Amino acid sequence: MLKRYDAVIIGGGGAGLRCAIEIARDPNLRVALVSKVYPTRSHTGAAQGGMNAALGNVVPDDSPEAHAYDTIKGSDFLADQPAVFFMTENAPDIVYELDRWGVPFSRLEDGRIAQRPFGGASFPRTVYAADKTGHVLLHTLYEQALARDNIDFYNEFFLLDLIHDGERIKGVSVYDIKNGEVVTLQTKAVVMATGGFARIYWFRSTNAIGNTGDGQAVALRNGVPLKDVEFIQFHPTGLAKTGILLSEACRGEGGYLVNREGERFMKRYAPEKMELAPRDLVSRAIEYEIMEGRGIGDGARAYIYLDLRHLGEEKINERLPQVRQLAIDFEGVDPVKDPVPIRPTAHYCMGGIHVTDYRTSETPMKGLYAVGECACVSVHGANRLGGNSLIELLVFGKYCGTAVREFIKEIDFAEISEGEAKAGQEFIESLLKREGNESLADVRSQMGEVTWAKMGIFRDEKSLKSAYEELSELLSRWEKIPVVDKSRVFNTNLIELLELRNMLELARAVALGALERRESRGGHSREDYPERDDENFLKHSLIYYEGGELKIDYIPVMVTRYKPAERKY
Secondary structure, eight states: OEEEEEEEEEOOSHHHHHHHHHHTTSTTOOEEEEESSOGGGSGGGGOOSOEEOOOOSSOTTOOHHHHHHHHHHHTTTOSOHHHHHHHHHHHHHHHHHHHHHTOOOOBOTTSOBOEEOOTTOSSOOEEOSTTOHHHHHHHHHHHHHHTOTTEEEEETEEEEEEEEOSSBEEEEEEEETTTOOEEEEEEEEEEEOOOOOGGGSTTSBSSOTTOSOHHHHHHHHTTOOEESTTOEEEEEEEETTTOOBOOTHHHHTTOEEEOTTSOOGGGGTOTTTGGGSOHHHHHHHHHHHHHTTOSBSSGGGOBEEEEOGGGOHHHHHHHOHHHHHHHHHHHSOOTTTSOEEEEEEEEEESOEEEOSBTTTTBOSSBTEEEOGGGEEOSSSTTSOOTTHHHHHHHHHHHHHHHHHHHHTTSOOOOOOOHHHHHHHHHHHHHHHHOOOOOOHHHHHHHHHHHHHHHSSSSBOHHHHHHHHHHHHHHHHHHTTOOOOOOOSSSOHHHHHHHHHHHHHHHHHHHHHHHHHOOSOBTTBOBSSSOSOOHHHHOEEEEEEEETTEEEEEEEEOOOOSOOOOOOOO
């Protein structure tokens, strides 16, 4: 089946919805929005704490420039500074637009939008809606998209492949999960907005099960480089048993991190910012405490405490209601009465599809764009500040939509051959007929063990080499995993097989990037190279396939206003 649209958005989260809304401002353009899940189940809805914008409401001295500096410093000076300024300068207008659209932001008593402190920020600038910011944002954007008659939703469709001639986009091949059919969408422009891939850390991640990096993996297989994928963010406060996220808002509202001795240990690592130091620093501090015997419990099950009791029940219920419920449901403790067991967990991918122009979100392939966590603009560099992910996807989603809207007016559709249109269905049929004796669950479990043990919070040469080799072997074994379920309707066995290939390819790319970056910077911490090395590694990595093998290259970081300096908090 072949259908034609002016633009196709892959991903129904905040980035994809905001981009689609902007393109659809021209009523003569037809937009398809393809989502693996129903849009309001997208992972944007899991964002709890808020988003950053220098509104100057709480602290009049705050400014987009201060926001930019905090972001650049937080990135360990690997962010592209013009892109950061573009984001921070446009952030306030984005927030006020959302306010007009009906996002129920938390308010001060006089009616102004409230803002809370977040890690690495010099002022309280995180706009929020209790601890459900992403949820209300996602629903508001979905309402706005539904109001546009020229947006068609392809809910529960899985991205299979891009169709292109090596230089420009022709279309995409997507799989209808509901009935097993492959649909070819002919288009002038494709926007990747598929979210992150931190689910490669299978056993301990804040990410939804579906955050498998589908857009990044498809781009990589089609010759588009991935940038800075070695930088993975581990969030300090994942619930100890499950890794489920407890928002940075816990610390923003005044929560303490304490070890087994009841000590607020962050005074050793960030004496000025304490619990509100950047996430990479706090995560390592927690792990150091556990390694030195000051955690609670032993070995892999050890943890430290997040203490909210001093905030009081009224404030917790007003500002952190979801956090309280998660702690009760998954740890069996009530934060009003007891400290909560926590330990760092895989959370966010700073790297992604290489974007060549931050103003448009273009990639090296003509007609292919990328926004949100699946893209690397780069505004996060080696470490993202809490509150910057939501504002990033909204700012760049909007301006990507503007760029796509103008691009598709100036170009004609490229013809798709009969063979190109049939390739997706033939691939699915080949998977359903595949025979082999490997277990999907076993391969996926081994991937999770490799990623956490050998390319986690602390890394070294030996473990990274081993990880790369083991992941390469697991990719070979993937070829021998059969699809046991032969049905056509909601074949989750088939979808999990496709997702596993994507995760394995991305995990191996992370291992290669981490192996070759012989320094410590932000979320990438090498025990054998503990210092930051600006002379040799103040540069972005680019990973791509050449002759069937993964290769790595580097490009300069855009340093304009702020020269790299020692990062102290």
